[in-house]
Amino acid sequence: MNPLLYKAHPLLYLTVDLLSNPTAHTAKEFGYLALIYLTVNLVWTPCLVLAAKKSAGFAPSLAMAYLLALPSLLLYLPLILTILGDVIAHEFRFSERFIPVFCLLLATQMMAALFAVSLKHPLTRRPIGLQNGLTISLFLLLLSLPLGLMLLGLNSVYDMLGKPAF
Numbered sequence: 001m002n003p004l005l006y007k008a009h010p011l012l013y014l015t016v017d018l019l020s021n022p023t024a025h026t027a028k029e030f031g032y033l034a035l036i037y038l039t040v041n042l043v044w045t046p047c048l049v050l051a052a053k054k055s056a057g058f059a060p061s062l063a064m065a066y067l068l069a070l071p072s073l074l075l076y077l078p079l080i081l082t083i084l085g086d087v088i089a090h091e092f093r094f095s096e097r098f099i100p101v102f103c104l105l106l107a108t109q110m111m112a113a114l115f116a117v118s119l120k121h122p123l124t125r126r127p128i129g130l131q132n133g134l135t136i137s138l139f140l141l142l143l144s145l146p147l148g149l150m151l152l153g154l155n156s157v158y159d160m161l162g163k164p165a166f
Contacts, residue, residue: 003099009085012078044069051139056128060119072140075107080148112137
């Protein structure tokens with residue numbers, strides 16, 4: 001068994017399973033997952049714009065911010081939902097969640113490198129650099145905590161209504 005998927009949130013399980021074995025899933029499942037990420041990315045994009053404005057001193061275009069926010073959402077959100085679910089249920093044990101926490105650390109570094117080279121200052125057309133990229137990446141990681149709590153709350157409301165959200 002994959003240690004990343006040990007008692008994972010359904011969004012993490014479906015994301016990893018769909019990426020590792022796409023032929024085992026229907027187009028409806030892929031569309032459902034894509035709809036979740038693309039919709040949540042509408043909330044995530046202004047967070048990236050705010051982070052870039054505070055860190056690098058300029059705001060990227062909304063189209064560029066939307067495209068750059070999507071990979072960070074894909075890497076952060078399922079892992080955060082899994083970890084927060086354990087914390088809320090008072091079942092978080094670092095020995096069981098070492099792999100997802102380590103994956104978050106790696107995702108933060110990968111996103112920092114992506115932001116460092118992809119975001120260019122509009123006047124000089126030079127990349128913003130690794131320090132600003134890491135600042136933006138960490139800012140998005142911290143903002144994924146309230147976003148994850150909001151989505152878990154929404155999921156629990158749907159569960160009470162008898163309709164599974166994830």
